[in-house]
Amino acid sequence: MVRLPRWNVGLQSKITLYLIAIVVSVLSIAITASRLVIERQARLLLRSEYITLVRQIGAGIGTLEELRNRSVLEQELAKLREIDPEIVLMEIFDLTSGVPQMTARSGAGVRELSALPNESEIGMIRRGDPVARLAEVNGQLFWEIQGPVRIGTEASGLVLAQVSMRRFEALVARDRLYAALVTMAVAAVILVFLVWYLRRKIGQPMASLVGEMARVEAGDLERQVSIESPDEIGALAAQFNRMLFRVREGTEAVRLLNESLQDRVEQATTEVNRRYEDLARVNRRLSEMQLRLAHSERLAAAGQMAAALAHKIGTPLHSTLGHLQRLKRDTSEEKREERLKIIESQLERMVQSIQEVLETVRKPAPPMGPVEVNALLRGLLDLTMPVISLRGIEVETGFEERLPMTLGDAGELQEAFLNLLTNAMDAMPNGGVLRLETRSIDGAIRVTVADTGVGIAEADLPKIFEPFFTTKERGKGTGLGLSICRNIVRGHGGEIEVESRRGAGTTWVLTLPGRDDETR
Ligand SMILES: Nc1ncnc2c1ncn2[C@@H]1O[C@H](COP(=O)(O)OP(=O)(O)OP(=O)(O)O)[C@@H](O)[C@H]1O
Ligand SMILES: [Mg+2]
Known part of the structure; x- marks a missing residue:
């Protein structure tokens, strides 16, 4: 059985992780991009709302007296700030003299922003255009909006409003949190779905394939993988089944060949053993025969010699015996002398015969x-x-x-x-x-x-x-x-x-x- 090393992440987990990383990144990018667009539009919307407010205040002042009536104007401005606490400062300026003169003020404002309108802003106001500035002070955003106060056809005054965007930013932050939560929730849902889907489509078929392979490796060639999905894994399983079929065929052929080979080897071994025993028997017989032959050669030589001797000395021995027996009875000295001569000649004949026999038995000089x-x-x-x-x-x-x-x-x-x-x-x-x-x-x-x-x-x-x-x-x-x-x-x-x-x-x-x- 193939086992992944413990520190290795399985294919299914890898794919899941990659997909989740991709999904989370895409979601984050999309949500961040859309949030940025929405935030920008919301800011612009806020800006135009306050421009309208500033314009309306400007339009509410019809005469120079009204423009310079501080107490009435400051009452009005305080009411407005009560309604909208995000307005931190409201000021009204008289532009009829060369230098802008503040005629009313409500709220402390942000010190860093509280500067007199500059030349170019006053220029724009005189032309009847509003001016809007976004400024950041101590990490907090503010809109500073200026609008004209028209008396007749002239832009004789200026309305300035400083608006804090704290509530707006809090809303945006809450939105960001929601967006992150939504991203995470969507990612979690996708993760669960992916795990389920990949496990069904890859994990389980792969595990079953690996399990079958392990069983085949252990020797069970009758296995069959039953994955019928119309994809690569299905194709892999089908190919595996085909390969198994071929292996079965091959194994069977090898087994048959082995059996017949074993039979033939056994037959041949029996035959060789039989032949070997025959050979050993023949060898033993041959060896015994050789030894016996050497012995009988000596026997034959001795027998031959004895027979030849018996033949050669039989007659003279017999005649000598006869002469000896008669010698005892001979009376004349002359006769005895004659017999002794005959006996002597017979004995010489016997000595000669013995030598002749020895000569014939003696082998010729050996080749050296x-x-x-x-x-x-x-x-x-x-x-x-x-x-x-x-x-x-x-x-x-x-x-x-x-x-x-x-x-x-x-x-x-x-x-x-x-x-x-x-x-x-x-x-x-x-x-x-x-x-x-x-x-x-x-x-x-x-x-x-x-x-x-x-x-x-x-x-x-x-x-x-x-x-x-x-x-x-x-x-x-x-x-x-x-x-x-x-x-x-x-x-x-x-x-x-x-x-x-x-x-x-x-x-x-x-x-x-x-x-x-x-x-x-
Ligand atoms: N290795 C031996 N151990 C004991 N006795 C021996 C040995 N070799 C020879 N002899 C004795 O010497 C004798 C004479 O030996 P020799 O080889 O001359 O004749 P043999 O063996 O009796 O007969 P043949 O050689 O014709 O078979 C033997 O009979 C045996 O008593
Ligand atoms: Mg011997």
């Missing part, structure tokens, strides 16, 4: 080349990892990265290390830790293969490198692994040593010469 021992061990770990993890064995490695290469036959070295790994796995049927380490020591390579398995009995330690020594069940081990391993290592100019304790584990340490020219 630079071998990266770290890479070779990593490859072997990859190969055996499925079986290793299946047996709950944890592998730790500590390979020295700048290890020299060795010169040799990668295949043979692999066979040697594979046998050590297989032995270690066999020694840890209930799991354990297999640690592989390489170190470079004085240009040579040292490989350590350590397990936490059953270990080797002290009595067996001298025999383990002998061919056919095995503690494994029949058919499980040939006992050739370690002897082949040592042959390979020695064939590479290296050495293999063992350290083991029954129940604690076994550690094999292999040293291989490093290639002088290269380090890796």
